[in-house]
Amino acid sequence: MNIPRETLLSLYHDMLRTRRVEESIESLYHEDQMKTPIHLYIGQEAIAAGVCAHLRDDDPIFTTYRSHGQYLSKGGDLNSMIAELHCKETGCSKGRGGSMHLIDLSAGHYGSSAIVGGCLPIATGMAFAKKAQGSDAVTVTFFGDGATEEGIFYESVNYAMLKKLPVVFVLENNEWAVCSHVSTRKIGENLFHGADPEHLYTAKVDGNAVLDVYEEAGRAFAHARSGKGPAFLECMTYRIRGHAGSGSDADLGYRSPEDIEVWAKRCPIRSFRAWLLREEVETPIELERMDAQIETEIENAFAFATASPLPKGEDLLLHIYGE
Numbered sequence: 001m002n003i004p005r006e007t008l009l010s011l012y013h014d015m016l017r018t019r020r021v022e023e024s025i026e027s028l029y030h031e032d033q034m035k036t037p038i039h040l041y042i043g044q045e046a047i048a049a050g051v052c053a054h055l056r057d058d059d060p061i062f063t064t065y066r067s068h069g070q071y072l073s074k075g076g077d078l079n080s081m082i083a084e085l086h087c088k089e090t091g092c093s094k095g096r097g098g099s100m101h102l103i104d105l106s107a108g109h110y111g112s113s114a115i116v117g118g119c120l121p122i123a124t125g126m127a128f129a130k131k132a133q134g135s136d137a138v139t140v141t142f143f144g145d146g147a148t149e150e151g152i153f154y155e156s157v158n159y160a161m162l163k164k165l166p167v168v169f170v171l172e173n174n175e176w177a178v179c180s181h182v183s184t185r186k187i188g189e190n191l192f193h194g195a196d197p198e199h200l201y202t203a204k205v206d207g208n209a210v211l212d213v214y215e216e217a218g219r220a221f222a223h224a225r226s227g228k229g230p231a232f233l234e235c236m237t238y239r240i241r242g243h244a245g246s247g248s249d250a251d252l253g254y255r256s257p258e259d260i261e262v263w264a265k266r267c268p269i270r271s272f273r274a275w276l277l278r279e280e281v282e283t284p285i286e287l288e289r290m291d292a293q294i295e296t297e298i299e300n301a302f303a304f305a306t307a308s309p310l311p312k313g314e315d316l317l318l319h320i321y322g323e
């Protein structure tokens with residue numbers, strides 16, 4: 001694969017930035033200034049980075065409650081994201097949504113949902129609309145393995161196949177849905193890969209290897225953008241932190257600390273950093289400089305959030321739907 005140096009560094013930057021942002025969120029969460037549940041993406045960053053690297057601003061994406069990485073990799077504004085976690089008026093959802101409801105239309109991040117599988121039909125509908133408008137935009141929806149047990153998953157994929165919609169379904173198979181392992185919920189590992197390739201392009205990839213994700217996602221997008229219909233990309237990965245909140249949940253007893261350790265050693269950022277150095281794409285000093293710049297940007301984002309106002313009481317019902 002002949003990937004430009006700029007793209008390689010951008011993949012590394014996106015993963016590292018997401019990781020550092022989440023580490024900061026995690027270390028400050030106990031102060032209770034972030035008035036939101038959090039679902040950390042630590043260990044899965046290669047998927048958001050590798051997929052979003054192919055996207056144009058007008059390619060819409062839809063995500064889940066575990067979407068800091070996708071939001072940032074798609075170009076969502078960091079200040080607005082951190083302000084949103086603090087429920088401030090300057091937040092990307094004007095402080096009404098918190099971490100589970102990020103949205104940045106200017107970056108094409110059309111939103112995340114706390115309803116498991118909730119974005120699948122919305123993304124499919126968006127792809128339908130884009131196609132009807134004559135656009136060649138590709139819509140992407142990220143979701144977890146738990147979402148594939150929702151009926152709406154089948155309805156959405158079926159409809160996308162039927163109408164040959166330009167949508168890429170990105171399954172982030174991190175093995176766990178809260179504390180149920182995927183093996184207790186599914187028969188076999190390749191349940192979704194038997195579709196007729198004429199109707200659904202499918203691929204399975206190591207979700208901790210950013211170049212593999214990038215390469216496979218590129219094929220999936222080429223397929224969808226050329227009008228051949230939907231693609232389904234399954235990325236195999238692992239959730240390192242607990243389902244929600246900060247820190248490890250190794251003490252809960254539903255999974256073994258050894259498994260967590262094995263996967264933590266397969267850190268997508270550490271291995272890609274080693275590769276970049278080995279291939280002499282960048283020097284250690286420059287990578288450290290990048291890290292320091294990210295840290296400054298994050299400090300500024302937290303300062304921005306802290307200094308921002310809360311929504312006014314009389315505005316409570318603005319920007320929300322329903323009665």
Ligand SMILES: Cc1ncc(C[n+]2csc(CCOP(=O)(O)OP(=O)(O)O)c2C)c(N)n1
Nearest residue numbers: 066114115116144145146147174176177178
């Ligand atoms: C429709 C629906 N059913 C149940 C829940 C409760 N719930 C929240 S997260 C979750 C697990 C989802 O796991 P997965 O889709 O694999 O995503 P992950 O958390 O691993 O990223 C469940 C069942 C929900 N939010 N929405």
